[in-house]
Amino acid sequence: MAARDEHEKVVVARAAAALVEDGTLVALGSGSTVARVAAALGERGSRARFAVASPATEAAAQGAGLTVVDAADHDRYALAIDGADEVAPDGWAIKGGGGAHTRERILIAAADRFLCVVGASKLVPRLTRAVPLELQPFGLAATLAHLPGAVLRDAPPTADGGVLADLPADLTDPRALAARLDATPGVVDHGLFAPELVRELLIADGDAVEHRHR
Structure with a gap:
């Protein structure tokens, strides 16, 4: 399975x-x-020209000889390209396994098109993963009191100094959960991405690629 997943990443x-x-x-x-x-x-x-969501992507882009620009200087992109950890049939997706979901959302929201690139194994009947969170370090204990069950990651701070956590949650109504997280003081962002953003999928299944529009 690992070899297939790697192959599909290259294909897509x-x-x-x-x-x-x-x-x-x-x-x-x-x-x-x-x-x-x-x-x-x-x-x-x-x-x-490319704006990037993380230092790791910046290093990969520069290593590939691409022209990298400062996202602080640009307010609109023709296209955003990013992966996902899970995508459900209704279009809801979970992102943020790598902890860059706050910056990813900013870039995606500023793009005319978002191309979500995944292997077939990322398509799931329903979302099941814990929801990634980026939290303000200030008042962290108070924030966590509003997020019962959240588990802090053993990970360095994000590029913007945030604390990463994962929240196991009931995902039968992701829109309601997203709204609750958006309204929780201290939550910088979460990894629930709505169908309004995830409209275009590029899916690798073995050697085949499907370009799916919602």
Whole structure:
């Protein structure tokens, strides 16, 4: 299964790279699939410009010879490319396994299109993972009191100094949970991404790639 997953990451990364037009401004998320997208873009000699969601993606993009720009200087992108940890049939997705979901959401929300790139194993009948959280370190104990069951990650702070945690939760109504998390003081962001954002999927299943529009 690990070998198949790795193969599908490469397959979907190459398919995604083929959709990036030269001269455009593109946002890249974070994670292992996005690192492979950066490599595939480098192989194609892409002349697009790229804003990145994490230091790891920046290193991958620069290593692939891509032009990296400062996201602070740009308010709109032609395309955002990122992976997901789980995607349900109704379009809800969980992201943030790598802890960069706050920056990923900012870039995705600023893009004309979001291309979610996944292997077939990421498509699930329903969301089941714990929801990633980024929390303010200030008043952390008070924040956690509103999040019973949340488990702090044994991980360094995010690039913006946030604390990472994961919240096992009832995901039968992800919209209600997302609203509750959005309203919880101290929660910087969470890993629930709504169908309004996840409209376009690029799915690798073995050697085949499906481009699915919602």
